[in-house]
Amino acid sequence: MAFTATNKLPGVYIDEIDVPGPIAGVATSVLAVVGPARMGPIDTPTLVTNPTQFREAFGGHFTAPVFYASHAVHGFFENGGSSCYFVRASSGARSSLDLLDANGNVTLVVTARELDVQGNPIDGDSIEVEVVHVHLATTNASRGDSTVASGGAAGSTVLAVAVGDGGEFAAGDVILLDDGGGTTELATVASLSGDDLTLTTPLTNTFGVGAAIRVADLAVNRTSFRLEDSTGIEPGSYVTISQGAISDGFVVTQVDRTNHVVSLDHGLPNPLAMTGPNQVQVQSQEFTLNLAVPDPALQNLAMDPRHPRFFGSVLRTTPSKFVQLALADDPPNPSVPPTNLPAPLPATNLAGGAPDDPANLALAEYQRAIDVLERIDAVTMLVIPEATTIAGLQGAMITHCEKMQDRFAILDPQRGATPTNGIRTQRGALNSDRGYAALYYPWIWISNPDPAVRNLPPEQGRLLIPPSGHIAGVFARTDNAKGVHKAPANEQIRGILDLERTLNDTESGQLNELSVNVLRRVPNRGFRVWGARTLTTSTQWRYVNVRRLLLFIEESIQEGTEFAVFEPNNRSLWETVKRQVVEFLTTVWATGAFVGATPETSFRVRVDEELNPPGQIALGILTFEVIVYPAPPAEFIVFRVIQEPGGPRLEEA
Numbered sequence: 342m343a344f345t346a347t348n349k350l351p352g353v354y355i356d357e358i359d360v361p362g363p364i365a366g367v368a369t370s371v372l373a374v375v376g377p378a379r380m381g382p383i384d385t386p387t388l389v390t391n392p393t394q395f396r397e398a399f400g401g402h403f404t405a406p407v408f409y410a411s412h413a414v415h416g417f418f419e420n421g422g423s424s425c426y427f428v429r430a431s432s433g434a435r436s437s438l439d440l441l442d443a444n445g446n447v448t449l450v451v452t453a454r455e456l457d458v459q460g461n462p463i464d465g466d467s468i469e470v471e472v473v474h475v476h477l478a479t480t481n482a483s484r485g486d487s488t489v490a491s492g493g494a495a496g497s498t499v500l501a502v503a504v505g506d507g508g509e510f511a512a513g514d515v516i517l518l519d520d521g522g523g524t525t526e527l528a529t530v531a532s533l534s535g536d537d538l539t540l541t542t543p544l545t546n547t548f549g550v551g552a553a554i555r556v557a558d559l560a561v562n563r564t565s566f567r568l569e570d571s572t573g574i575e576p577g578s579y580v581t582i583s584q585g586a587i588s589d590g591f592v593v594t595q596v597d598r599t600n601h602v603v604s605l606d607h608g609l610p611n612p613l614a615m616t617g618p619n620q621v622q623v624q625s626q627e628f629t630l631n632l633a634v635p636d637p638a639l640q641n642l643a644m645d646p647r648h649p650r651f652f653g654s655v656l657r658t659t660p661s662k663f664v665q666l667a668l669a670d671d672p673p674n675p676s677v678p679p680t681n682l683p684a685p686l687p688a689t690n691l692a693g694g695a696p697d698d699p700a701n702l703a704l705a706e707y708q709r710a711i712d713v714l715e716r717i718d719a720v721t722m723l724v725i726p727e728a729t730t731i732a733g734l735q736g737a738m739i740t741h742c743e744k745m746q747d748r749f750a751i752l753d754p755q756r757g758a759t760p761t762n763g764i765r766t767q768r769g770a771l772n773s774d775r776g777y778a779a780l781y782y783p784w785i786w787i788s789n790p791d792p793a794v795r796n797l798p799p800e801q802g803r804l805l806i807p808p809s810g811h812i813a814g815v816f817a818r819t820d821n822a823k824g825v826h827k828a829p830a831n832e833q834i835r836g837i838l839d840l841e842r843t844l845n846d847t848e849s850g851q852l853n854e855l856s857v858n859v860l861r862r863v864p865n866r867g868f869r870v871w872g873a874r875t876l877t878t879s880t881q882w883r884y885v886n887v888r889r890l891l892l893f894i895e896e897s898i899q900e901g902t903e904f905a906v907f908e909p910n911n912r913s914l915w916e917t918v919k920r921q922v923v924e925f926l927t928t929v930w931a932t933g934a935f936v937g938a939t940p941e942t943s944f945r946v947r948v949d950e951e952l953n954p955p956g957q958i959a960l961g962i963l964t965f966e967v968i969v970y971p972a973p974p975a976e977f978i979v980f981r982v983i984q985e986p987g988g989p990r991l992e993e994a
Contacts, residue, residue: 364901376410414811420814478573493781776882
């Protein structure tokens with residue numbers, strides 16, 4: 342913003358200028374694993390950063406029958422991964438109860454927090470919920486009553502009340518003056534000083550010493566007034582304002598703690614007297630859910646997000662161990678606040694629950710779990726070890742990654758697939774034109790973590806599992822050690838005992854040609870990933886590292902240039918954004934990600950009038966063209982050895 346000298350004393354002034362910072366590269370090795378678990382939230386992406394956190398949130402491994410998602414998580418961490426979102430897919434149904442408001446509309450849904458595997462279910466139907474109305478605040482509208490001690494002449498804005506009665510009034514009060522002879526007048530207090538009241542406007546009439554003065558009745562459409570005590574009243578509080586037979590509901594929008602003045606979301610529909618035996622009572626309306634087992638997280642809850650006891654905020658901070666609480670959304674509650682408060686309800690059982698049986702998981706349950714990952718922008722890899730047993734699930738993984746355009750699917754082979762038949766058939770059914778997935782083969786043997794088999798001979802104390810979790814860990818380790826531009830191949834796989842099948846060179850070469858990445862035992866170097874191809878026939882997206890490098894570049898540029906949205910679309914903005922992108926790509930080039938020897942031969946960033954004609958600018962569109970030259974992996978290294986008989990020749994000049 343340009344400096345302006347208007348109304349300024351001559352001198353030296355400092356004007357700080359905000360300059361957009363450099364583009365920071367996004368994380369590339371955040372895994373999402375979808376699958377069954379022994380416990381934990383369902384269809385909820387949950388971040389875990391080590392195996393202990395996973396066990397605490399989702400329980401241990403399945404042993405009979407075996408399911409593999411937990412092993413994938415452990416394999417990921419064992420191979421160098423550090424951030425994993427786990428989504429528990431479930432075939433069960435959690436018990437629930439609809440809470441109705443006074444209009445008979447569903448306003449909140451209580452759902453059992455947990456369900457467990459078949460044979461050990463948590464019987465959510467046995468949970469009883471009672472809804473009780475509670476009141477964090479019960480107070481009255483503040484009355485004030487005194488007499489004029491001095492002042493009060495027509496045209497005056499100051500008058501004094503009886504000694505010691507100044508505390509009866511406060512700034513903002515609407516007061517009524519009455520001379521006892523039929524002359525009355527309303528005025529508003531602007532400020533107080535002891536027993537002196539300063540009014541906002543001059544008096545029209547004269548009120549002599551002894552004239553009555555009190556807080557005026559609350560008129561129709563009045564939206565604010567003073568309370569005796571505002572403790573417990575918050576912005577967002579539902580309140581009932583009542584006097585005698587009159588009772589109306591409101592939502593508090595503001596609270597003046599100094600003067601205890603509250604503002605309401607709409608005006609009073611009825612006049613309320615500030616004299617007589619019936620006080621104007623103000624009572625806040627909150628609710629508590631009582632369970633058979635006391636749960637502090639469910640006490641004194643409010644419905645408005647502005648309120649510090651808003652149920653959503655409270656349960657996010659201190660979740661209930663037993664139930665979850667959510668607004669009705671199918672359909673949404675048509676009742677408007679404050680009539681959407683849940684009505685009192687006697688103890689009522691949750692209903693409709695069914696135990697979870699992972700063996701019954703189908704494509705629909707997995708698809709639901711995949712869909713929730715759309716909310717997690719940080720995810721860059723997707724693994725579903727059980728996908729080989731569910732028709733269409735690996736295709737759903739690919740579709741998800743192609744839709745999001747910021748993550749990569751690591752696919753497992755069928756168990757027992759042969760290199761000449763099964764894996765070829767599976768590969769033929771899978772494709773990603775733009776290279777958003779890769780297939781690895783074969784399954785791997787690990788030490789069986791089941792305590793019941795730890796003392797068995799090695800051949801009996803091991804477990805055959807899909808390799809995707811371990812491969813994802815290799816991806817993460819390679820990214821962290823060398824960069825996302827390095828192919829996650831010829832890298833050791835940690836924590837495995839053997840491969841389901843050992844391939845010879847011919848079999849490995851044939852599968853590589855089909856873009857199936859094989860796992861091999863390399864003498865003296867352990868078990869290695871020996872392939873880096875994606876599931877595409879396009880040479881542009883053939884390699885895993887090239888595809889993931891572009892995902893990294895695209896996501897980093899997208900997030901790093903968000904500051905430019907809604908800025909004036911002019912050359913200044915063009916050059917600012919171009920400079921940022923060039924600086925970022927130069928940093929990427931320095932890591933060895935591109936083929937060029939210099940930045941100029943490794944990438945180009947273009948923004949000009951040809952890309953941005955006036956018509957496009959008028960539509961609010963700014964287009965950049967970024968061309969990069971990624972370095973593909975050296976998949977085949979060839980040495981040409983030439984023998985020349987007779988040795989070197991010496992010729993005389």
